[in-house]
Amino acid sequence: MTxxxxxxxxxxxxxxxHLLDQDAHDPLAHKRQEFMLPGGVIYLDGNSLGAxxxxxxxxxxxxxxxxxxxxxxxxxxxxxxxGQDWMGLPDRVxxxxxxxxxxxxxxxxxxxxxxxxxxxxxxxxxxxxxPGRRVILTDQDNFPTDLYVAQGLIGLLGExxxxxxxxxxxxxxxxxxxxxxxxxxxxxxxxxxxLDLAAVSAAAHAAGALTVWDLAHSAGAFPVELNAAGxxxxxxxxxxxxxxxxxxxxxxxxxxxxxxxxxxxxGWMGHADPFEMARDFQPAPGARRFVTGTPMVLSLSALDAAxxxxxxxxxxxxxxxxxxxxxTFIALLDPVSERLGLTLVTPRDQAxxxxxxxxxxxxxxxVMAELIAAGIVGDFRTPDxxxxxxxxxxxxxxxxxxxxxxxxxxxxxxx
Amino acid sequence: MTxxxxxxxxxxxxxxxHLLDQDAHDPLAHKRQEFMLPGGVIYLDGNSLGAxxxxxxxxxxxxxxxxxxxxxxxxxxxxxxxGQDWMGLPDRVxxxxxxxxxxxxxxxxxxxxxxxxxxxxxxxxxxxxxPGRRVILTDQDNFPTDLYVAQGLIGLLGExxxxxxxxxxxxxxxxxxxxxxxxxxxxxxxxxxxLDLAAVSAAAHAAGALTVWDLAHSAGAFPVELNAAGxxxxxxxxxxxxxxxxxxxxxxxxxxxxxxxxxxxxGWMGHADPFEMARDFQPAPGARRFVTGTPMVLSLSALDAAxxxxxxxxxxxxxxxxxxxxxTFIALLDPVSERLGLTLVTPRDQAxxxxxxxxxxxxxxxVMAELIAAGIVGDFRTPDxxxxxxxxxxxxxxxxxxxxxxxxxxxxxxx
Numbered sequence: 001m002t003x004x005x006x007x008x009x010x011x012x013x014x015x016x017x018h019l020l021d022q023d024a025h026d027p028l029a030h031k032r033q034e035f036m037l038p039g040g041v042i043y044l045d046g047n048s049l050g051a052x053x054x055x056x057x058x059x060x061x062x063x064x065x066x067x068x069x070x071x072x073x074x075x076x077x078x079x080x081x082x083g084q085d086w087m088g089l090p091d092r093v094x095x096x097x098x099x100x101x102x103x104x105x106x107x108x109x110x111x112x113x114x115x116x117x118x119x120x121x122x123x124x125x126x127x128x129x130x131p132g133r134r135v136i137l138t139d140q141d142n143f144p145t146d147l148y149v150a151q152g153l154i155g156l157l158g159e160x161x162x163x164x165x166x167x168x169x170x171x172x173x174x175x176x177x178x179x180x181x182x183x184x185x186x187x188x189x190x191x192x193x194x195l196d197l198a199a200v201s202a203a204a205h206a207a208g209a210l211t212v213w214d215l216a217h218s219a220g221a222f223p224v225e226l227n228a229a230g231x232x233x234x235x236x237x238x239x240x241x242x243x244x245x246x247x248x249x250x251x252x253x254x255x256x257x258x259x260x261x262x263x264x265x266x267g268w269m270g271h272a273d274p275f276e277m278a279r280d281f282q283p284a285p286g287a288r289r290f291v292t293g294t295p296m297v298l299s300l301s302a303l304d305a306a307x308x309x310x311x312x313x314x315x316x317x318x319x320x321x322x323x324x325x326x327x328t329f330i331a332l333l334d335p336v337s338e339r340l341g342l343t344l345v346t347p348r349d350q351a352x353x354x355x356x357x358x359x360x361x362x363x364x365x366x367v368m369a370e371l372i373a374a375g376i377v378g379d380f381r382t383p384d385x386x387x388x389x390x391x392x393x394x395x396x397x398x399x400x401x402x403x404x405x406x407x408x409x410x411x412x413x414x415x
Numbered sequence: 416m417t418x419x420x421x422x423x424x425x426x427x428x429x430x431x432x433h434l435l436d437q438d439a440h441d442p443l444a445h446k447r448q449e450f451m452l453p454g455g456v457i458y459l460d461g462n463s464l465g466a467x468x469x470x471x472x473x474x475x476x477x478x479x480x481x482x483x484x485x486x487x488x489x490x491x492x493x494x495x496x497x498g499q500d501w502m503g504l505p506d507r508v509x510x511x512x513x514x515x516x517x518x519x520x521x522x523x524x525x526x527x528x529x530x531x532x533x534x535x536x537x538x539x540x541x542x543x544x545x546p547g548r549r550v551i552l553t554d555q556d557n558f559p560t561d562l563y564v565a566q567g568l569i570g571l572l573g574e575x576x577x578x579x580x581x582x583x584x585x586x587x588x589x590x591x592x593x594x595x596x597x598x599x600x601x602x603x604x605x606x607x608x609x610l611d612l613a614a615v616s617a618a619a620h621a622a623g624a625l626t627v628w629d630l631a632h633s634a635g636a637f638p639v640e641l642n643a644a645g646x647x648x649x650x651x652x653x654x655x656x657x658x659x660x661x662x663x664x665x666x667x668x669x670x671x672x673x674x675x676x677x678x679x680x681x682g683w684m685g686h687a688d689p690f691e692m693a694r695d696f697q698p699a700p701g702a703r704r705f706v707t708g709t710p711m712v713l714s715l716s717a718l719d720a721a722x723x724x725x726x727x728x729x730x731x732x733x734x735x736x737x738x739x740x741x742x743t744f745i746a747l748l749d750p751v752s753e754r755l756g757l758t759l760v761t762p763r764d765q766a767x768x769x770x771x772x773x774x775x776x777x778x779x780x781x782v783m784a785e786l787i788a789a790g791i792v793g794d795f796r797t798p799d800x801x802x803x804x805x806x807x808x809x810x811x812x813x814x815x816x817x818x819x820x821x822x823x824x825x826x827x828x829x830x
Contacts, residue, residue: 144683239709
C-alpha cells in the first residue's frame with residue numbers, strides 16, 4: 001500500500017465557475033445518479049472497468065433469486081413472448097448493442113470474451129478472404145490479446161499464415177495483395193489514439209483485404225458507425241465503457257454480407273434449433289451463428305441491464321461531452337505539464353482521440369500508485385503511461401477540474 | 416401452459432417408513448438446507464441447471480456491490496495474499512474443482528463455456544496426437560455441441576480430419592491406427608449410461624489415441640478420477656451438478672504430460688505475465704495457459720461459492736447416496752412401468768449409471784409437460800425420453816418416493 005504524499009478532500013477542491021456552468025448545462029448530467037460510485041474518489045478508469053449502475057444490482061438480484069432460484073430451468077424459455085427468456089437474452093443484448101455500434105441487430109452476436117470473439121472473427125475473415133492471401137496485418141502496438149489470438153489461430157492453421165506487425169500509422173502503406181485481413185484496435189489502449197474506421201476500411205478494401213476491428217475502447221465511448229464505415233468484422237468489450245461488470249460478455253459484429261462465413265467455434269447455441277439436438281451443425285440465421293456455448297446468464301444479465309442506461313442517451317451528445325471532458329483536462333494540465341514531466345501522448349486532434357487522456361512520465365508506475373492513494377484512480381500502462389479515462393455518463397466537469405488539481409498536487413509533491 | 420390433469424400437494428404424499436428411515440440416516444441430509452429450493456416442487460432437473468445455494472446469493476451481493484461497485488478496478492489485484500483477487504479467481508476455482516475430478520490443481524483451467532473448452536481440448540489433443548492420425552472417434556449420440564465443435568474445428572483445419580461417429584458401445588472396436596483422439600461424454604445426457612473412464616482410456620491408449628472426456632453429467636455427481644484413469648484431456652460444465660448458475664463457466668483438464676501442447680485459443684489471461692503486455696504469447700505454467708480472455712467475474716464468483724458447498728462432502732458418500740436414490744426410483748416404478756408405457760433406458764448396473772433415471776415413453780413430450788405442471792420437474796429429451804436427475808446434495812428419499820407416486824398418478828390419468 002502506497003502512503004499518500006498528498007492528502008486532500010477531493011470533493012472540496014474549488015472548481016472554476018465556467019466549469020460549474022458547463023455541468024449546469026450538461027444534457028447528460030442526470031445519468032450520473034444511475035451509478036453507484038464510491039465516495040472520496042474520482043474514478044478515471046472506466047475504460048478498464050466501467051462503474052456499477054443501480055439497474056445492474058436490481059437485475060442481478062432478480063435473475064439470481066427469482067429466475068434461477070425459483071423458476072430454475074423454466075427460465076430458459078419462460079416469458080419468451082415478453083422478452084424475458086434466457087434463450088433470447090443474447091439476441092436482446094445484441095439489439096441494444098447494435099445501436100451503439102451502427103449495426104443491424106442481426107449482425108451482432110453476444111457472449112464469450114473479447115479474446116474468444118477475436119478468434120471467431122479473425123477465423124471467419126481468413127476463411128472469407130481470397131485463399132491466396134496469407135498475411136494478417138496488424139498494429140505492432142495492438143492490445144496484446146489480439147496479437148496472441150492471431151498467433152494461436154495461425155499456429156492452429158499450420159503456419160500457413162503470417163502475422164505482420166507494423167506501426168498503426170503505417171498500416172495503409174503495408175496493404176498489398178498478400179494481406180487477407182487487417183486486425184486493428186480503433187482506439188489505442190495506451191495513447192487513446194483513434195483510427196478513422198471508414199478511411200482504414202476503405203483502404204483495406206481497395207487493397208482487397210478484409211477488416212477486423214477491436215472496439216474495446218470505442219463501444220459506449222462514442223458513436224461507432226460500423227456499417228457506414230463498411231467494416232467487415234468487429235469485436236468489442238462489455239466491461240469498459242458499456243459498464244457490464246468485470247469480465248462481462250463481449251460481442252462480435254459480422255456484416256450481413258459475411259453471414260455465410262464458416263463458423264469456427266460452432267456450438268449448440270449457434271445452431272438453428274438448439275433443442276432439436278441434431279447431429280450436424282446447422283447455423284442459425286444471421287450473426288447468432290457465432291454464439292457458441294450456453295450464455296453465462298448472470299454476467300450477461302448484468303450487461304443487459306447496464307446497456308439500458310444508454311437507452312435515452314443521444315450518442316452525439318455523448319461524443320460532444322467526451323471531447324469536452326478530455327479537452328478540458330488537457331487544457332488544465334497544459335500550463336504545468338512540462339514542468340511536472342508530463343508528455344501528452346493523446347492526440348490533440350479531436351478526430352483522432354478516443355475518450356481518454358494519456359501522458360508519459362518517467363516514473364509513471366510510482367506516480368499512478370500515488371494518485372490512486374490520493375483518490376484519483378487512473379491506470380498505469382507499461383512502460384511509462386499514465387492513463388485517465390473519461391466517461392460522459394458519470395463524469396462532471398467538476399470531476400475533471402478536481403482530477404487535474406489532484407494530479408498537479410501529487411506531481412508537485414513527487415517532483 | 417399445460418393445465419395439470421392431476422393436482423396434489425406433493426409434500427403431503429405419504430412416504431414409506433423405510434425411506435423415511437433412510438433420510439434419517441443420510442449423512443448428506445444436512446446439505447439440503449444450504450439450497451433455496453422452490454416450494455411445491457420436486458426439482459429433478461439439476462442435471463440441466465443445478466439449484467441455487469445461499470452462499471451464492473451472498474457472494475454475488477458482495478462481489479457486485481463491494482468488489483465491483485466500491486473497489487472497482489482494484490479488485491483485480493487487491494487481496495491476492497488472502498485469495499480474494501479476481502486475477503487469481505480462475506486458479507482458486509480450478510483447485511476446488513480438481514478434488515472433484517481427481518486432478519491436480521495445475522491441471523485445471525476454468526472459464527468459457529463447455530463448448531469453447533471442448534474446442535480448446537480437442538485442438539490440443541489433435542496437435543499432440545501422432546501427425547499421421549486424422550480421425551476423431553466419437554459417440555454418434557454424443558451431446559450435439561460436442562459434435563458441432565468437432566465439425567467446426569475440422570472445417571477450420573481444412574478438412575484434413577474426419578469425425579467418425581459410432582455407437583458408444585462400439586468405440587473400442589473402432590480404435591485403430593487412424594484415430595488421433597476419442598471424444599466421448601462419460602454420462603449420456605439422455606440415458607444416463609456411464610462409461611468406464613479407465614477402461615476406455617486404456618483401450619484408446621493401447622491403440623495410440625488420446626482421450627477427450629466431456630464430464631458434463633459427471634463432475635459433482637460422483638467422484639471422477641481423471642488421473643487414476645489416465646485421461647488426457649477433459650472438459651466439464653459448471654451449471655449442472657456443480658450448481659454454479661445458468662451458463663456458469665466451464666472447465667478444461669489437461670494432464671501434466673500435455674502441458675506443452677499448443678494453445679489454440681491463446682489470450683492474455685493464459686499468458687505467463689498478462690500485465691507485462693508483451694507482444695508474443697508466452698504460456699503461463701500448467702493448465703492456466705488454457706484460460707483465454709478476461710474471466711467473467713460475476714458468473715465465476717457464483718461458481719466459486721457453489722463449489723464451497725462441496726467442501727465437507729465425502730465424494731464416496733455422494734456416490735453411495737446417488738445410487739441409492741436412483742435405485743429407489745427405479746424400484747418404485749418397476750411394478751407399474753410396463754403398464755404405464757415406461758421403458759427404462761438407464762442401466763440397472765450401478766457401475767454403468769450416472770445420477771439420473773430415464774425412461775422412454777411414446778408421448779414423452781406431453782407427459783413431461785404434465786409432470787412439470789404437477790410440480791415434478793424433470794426434462795424431456797428428444798425424441799421420447801423422460802429424464803429425472805437426482806442430486807444427492809439436496810434430494811431426500813422422501814422426494815424420490817413422492818416423485819415416483821406423482822409420475823404414477825400423472826401417467827395413470829394420462830393413459
